[in-house]
Amino acid sequence: xxxxxxxxxxxxxxxxxxxxxxxxxCEMTFGLYLPExxxxxxxxxxxxxxxxxxTHENAMVKAGAQRWAAxxxxxxxxxxTSPRGEGVANDPxxxxxQGAGFYVNATQEPWAPHFxxxxxxxxxxxxxxxxxxxxxxxxxxxxxxxxxxxxxLTIAMSFPGRFSSVSAFAPICxxxxxxxxxxxxxxxxxxxxxxxxxxxxxxxxxxRGFDGPMLVDQGTADQFLDKLCPEALAExxxxxxxxxxxxxxxxxxxxxxxxxxxxxxxxxxxxGALHA
Amino acid sequence: xxxxxxxxxxxxxxxxxxxxxxxxxCEMTFGLYLPExxxxxxxxxxxxxxxxxxTHENAMVKAGAQRWAAxxxxxxxxxxTSPRGEGVANDPxxxxxQGAGFYVNATQEPWAPHFxxxxxxxxxxxxxxxxxxxxxxxxxxxxxxxxxxxxxLTIAMSFPGRFSSVSAFAPICxxxxxxxxxxxxxxxxxxxxxxxxxxxxxxxxxxRGFDGPMLVDQGTADQFLDKLCPEALAExxxxxxxxxxxxxxxxxxxxxxxxxxxxxxxxxxxxGALHA
Numbered sequence: 001x002x003x004x005x006x007x008x009x010x011x012x013x014x015x016x017x018x019x020x021x022x023x024x025x026c027e028m029t030f031g032l033y034l035p036e037x038x039x040x041x042x043x044x045x046x047x048x049x050x051x052x053x054x055t056h057e058n059a060m061v062k063a064g065a066q067r068w069a070a071x072x073x074x075x076x077x078x079x080x081t082s083p084r085g086e087g088v089a090n091d092p093x094x095x096x097x098q099g100a101g102f103y104v105n106a107t108q109e110p111w112a113p114h115f116x117x118x119x120x121x122x123x124x125x126x127x128x129x130x131x132x133x134x135x136x137x138x139x140x141x142x143x144x145x146x147x148x149x150x151x152x153l154t155i156a157m158s159f160p161g162r163f164s165s166v167s168a169f170a171p172i173c174x175x176x177x178x179x180x181x182x183x184x185x186x187x188x189x190x191x192x193x194x195x196x197x198x199x200x201x202x203x204x205x206x207x208r209g210f211d212g213p214m215l216v217d218q219g220t221a222d223q224f225l226d227k228l229c230p231e232a233l234a235e236x237x238x239x240x241x242x243x244x245x246x247x248x249x250x251x252x253x254x255x256x257x258x259x260x261x262x263x264x265x266x267x268x269x270x271x272g273a274l275h276a
Numbered sequence: 277x278x279x280x281x282x283x284x285x286x287x288x289x290x291x292x293x294x295x296x297x298x299x300x301x302c303e304m305t306f307g308l309y310l311p312e313x314x315x316x317x318x319x320x321x322x323x324x325x326x327x328x329x330x331t332h333e334n335a336m337v338k339a340g341a342q343r344w345a346a347x348x349x350x351x352x353x354x355x356x357t358s359p360r361g362e363g364v365a366n367d368p369x370x371x372x373x374q375g376a377g378f379y380v381n382a383t384q385e386p387w388a389p390h391f392x393x394x395x396x397x398x399x400x401x402x403x404x405x406x407x408x409x410x411x412x413x414x415x416x417x418x419x420x421x422x423x424x425x426x427x428x429l430t431i432a433m434s435f436p437g438r439f440s441s442v443s444a445f446a447p448i449c450x451x452x453x454x455x456x457x458x459x460x461x462x463x464x465x466x467x468x469x470x471x472x473x474x475x476x477x478x479x480x481x482x483x484r485g486f487d488g489p490m491l492v493d494q495g496t497a498d499q500f501l502d503k504l505c506p507e508a509l510a511e512x513x514x515x516x517x518x519x520x521x522x523x524x525x526x527x528x529x530x531x532x533x534x535x536x537x538x539x540x541x542x543x544x545x546x547x548g549a550l551h552a
Contacts, residue, residue, distance in 0.1 A: 008497065009533035061532065064340050067540070221284065256337065257285035264343070 001132060004029065010070035011036040014060065019128060023119040024083035030125065031060040031078035032133060035070045044139035044164075044274035045075040045129070046267065049121065049155075051146030052180075053099045056080045059145065062256040068267035074274060075135045079121055081147065083114035096184055102175070103151030104199050106188035115188060122155055141270040143167040145259050146228075149216075150175055153201035153233075160211050165273035167215040167266045169259045170222055173233035174202040180227040202229070205236035214244030215269050217262045219252030277408060280305065286346035287312040290336065295404060299396040300359035301389060306401065307336040307354035308409060311346045320415035320440075320550035321351040321405070322543065325397065325431075327422030328456075329375045332356045335421065338532035344543035350550060351411045355397055357423065359390035372460055378451070379427030380475050382464040391464060398431055417546040419443040421535050422504075425492075426451055429477035429509075436487050441549035443491040443542045445535045446498055449509035450478040456503040478505070481512035490520030491545050493538045495528030 004016040012035040021028040037043050046069065050059050059065070060078045069076045082088075082101030089110040091097035097111075106115035130137045142163050144152035149171025156166035175181020176196045185196045197203045214237070218230045234246040252258040280292040288311040297304040313319050322345065326335050335341070336354045345352045358364075358377030365386040367373035373387075382391035406413045418439050420428035425447025432442035451457020452472045461472045473479045490513070494506045510522040528534040 007529055007531050007533040008495070008527040008537070010537045014533050061338050064343065064536070066533075067340065067343075067536070219284070251284040253283055255283050257283040257290050257342075260340075260343070261284070261286045 001128070009033065009066050012038070012066070012070050014066060016056065021083070021120060021124060023116045023124040024114050026083045026085045026088055026114055028083065028120065029056050029080055031056045032129070033060075033066050033069055033076040034133065035073055035075065037073040038075070038134040042134045042136040043073050043075050044141070045077060045135040046270050047121070047140065047142040047144075047152065048076055048078050049103065049142070049144030049148030049151040050078065050081050051144070051148050052081070052095050054081050054148075055099070058256070059259070062260065063145075064260040064263050065267060068264050072267055072271035072275075074267065074271055075133070077125070077129060079125055082117060088114045095180060096187060100147065100184065102147060102184050102188060102199070103154065104185070104188050108188060108190050111188050121151065122159065139164065139274045141165045141274055143169070143266055143270065144171065145169040146224075146254065147172055147180070150201060154199050154204055157201070157204040157208060157210050158198065163212065164276070165213045165215075165270050166210055167269060168217075169262065169266070170218050170224075170228055170254055171201060171216060171233070172228055174200060174229035176200040176203060177232070178227050178229055180224070202232040202236045205233060205240055205242060209240045209242045210244075213269070213273055214242060215266060216244070216246045217249055217266070218247070219249050219254065219258045221251050222254045224254050277404070285309065285342050288314070288342070288346050290342060292332065297359070297396060297400060299392045299400040302359045302361045302364055304359070304396065305332050305356055307332045308405070309336075309342050309345055309352040310409065311349050311351065313349040314351070314410040318410045318412040319349050319351050320417070321353060321411040322546050323397070323416065323418040323420075323428065324352055324354050325379065325418070325420030325424030325427040326354065326357050327420070327424045328357070328371050330357050330424075331375070334532070335535070338536065339421075340536040340539050341543060344540050348543055348547035348551075350543065350547055351409070353401070353405060355401055358393060364390045371456060372463060376423065376460065378423060378460050378464060378475070379430065380461070380464050384464060384466050387464050397427065398435065415440065415550045417441045417550055419445070419542055419546065420447065421445040422500075422530065423448055423456070426477060430475050430480060433477070433480040433484060433486050434474065439488065440552070441489045441491075441546050442486055443545055444493075445538065445542070446494050446500075446504055446530055447477060447492060447509070448504055450476060450505040452476040452479060453508070454503050454505055456500070478508040478512045481509060481516055481518060485516045485518045486520075489545070489549055490518060491542060492520070492522045493525055493542075494523070495525050495530065495534045497527050498530045500530050
């Protein structure tokens with residue numbers, strides 16, 4: 001593992017590290033914020049999965065999570081959103097290929113050799129973190145924005161018992177029925193839609209739900225509402241009697257200004273579950 | 277004036293606007309955060325002047341000021357750091373020309389026709405803001421980072437009575453004696469160093485000081501300490517018995533992680549003066 005940078009922030013350290021990934025067969029970079037409470041011992045960790053076009057860096061510099069993570073004694077990890085590099089397949093579209101991994105293991109060419117973000121985020125990166133940093137495997141929560149909200153919700157529901165809480169900012173709620181989902185799942189997973197269901201938060205909610213508290217925020221002025229399909233997940237949460245809140249936030253759009261505006265509440269929500 | 281973007285943020289609006297500048301003879305862009313308290317009436321305003329290489333955008337998305345401005349009912353304006361455009365002189369160096377206006381009125385060629393950031397920030401932009409937005413001319417404070425800290429300190433000391441308080445993050449404290457200052461003042465203002473003194477915070481502190489509270493934060497791990505010369509301003513503040521604090525922050529560097537870490541305290545510091 002290589003240290004790209006370490007900056008003191010809010011009494012802790014905002015680090016950026018890279019490592020050779022087995023899952024993605026390329027060098028992968030991630031951000032990790034460690035609050036000063038790590039000087040005493042391992043702390044809980046919040047996963048923040050980012051959206052289309054983002055690297056590890058966007059949320060790390062724009063979402064304002066560190067202030068609250070520092071106060072509440074929680075680490076935050078910011079993984080990249082896809083494999084990258086010259087030898088890695090790509091597409092001219094911003095919503096396919098590099099920067100758009102959709103948190104799945106691709107089975108189709110040309111994506112299969114590198115696009116294994118599911119394995120990377122649920123297996124390889126956790127093992128690396130718990131071996132190398134003072135973060136507590138027994139105290140994990142997960143959140144994300146847009147495509148990363150999709151990732152957070154689907155991963156949380158797929159590993160019962162692993163995450164104390166889940167939240168999302170403007171998640172892609174129903175990718176199997178959306179222009180943000182159908183083209184990508186076709187490309188990465190192939191035409192058999194049965195295989196898509198494991199990666200659709202609404203379908204997973206209908207089938208099994210999440211075994212902990214859940215919080216979703218969605219701006220009413222979001223320019224991508226037609227692709228995010230919040231109504232599908234809101235209906236599924238209510239129908240399952242899923243404990244949690246689906247909040248429509250008046251006037252907010254899809255930007256990091258929206259994410260930053262509600263970050264304090266999301267970190268506090270997770271802290272409540274993690275420190276319980 | 278053109279509206280480039282408006283995003284809801286922390287209950288208020290983060291706007292970006294551009295206008296044809298008379299001072300700089302080009303189109304200029306600025307960011308302006310208005311908290312929701314503007315619905316009731318004009319609010320105090322905090323000027324945030326940015327550093328080398330920055331546009332209006334860097335601090336607006338990375339410094340985390342909006343959260344505290346919203347809570348404390350203060351607007352924040354983020355001017356650009358220089359004139360820009362194809363017809364505007366430039367230099368290959370990152371610390372001269374576009375992105376490096378140093379908040380002076382250039383008198384030398386090729387800079388004189390456009391590089392009039394002193395007039396822009398102290399005269400043209402204030403008039404535009406107080407005419408077009410619900411911000412109170414009688415309640416202004418000023419801060420900035422690096423080159424912008426230099427701008428904030430020199431402007432605050434040059435307009436007694438205008439600013440209720442001044443602060444700075446890692447300011448260029450003594451540009452007339454620094455590699456961040458001497459080459460630029462030579463280029464913009466010419467070889468006569470007598471003309472530089474009006475743009476050097478340490479020299480201004482020795483001569484007149486600031487007629488209000490003052491706060492300076494400087495990281496001890498800043499990679500540019502040799503160019504910032506904090507010891508010169510700290511000595512001058514103490515020698516003048518200037519009311520205020522010069523704080524060395526252990527382990528922090530020159531990045532926006534440093535700025536963001538202390539933004540809450542700076543906004544609270546200004547709010548105390550502005551709402552007094």
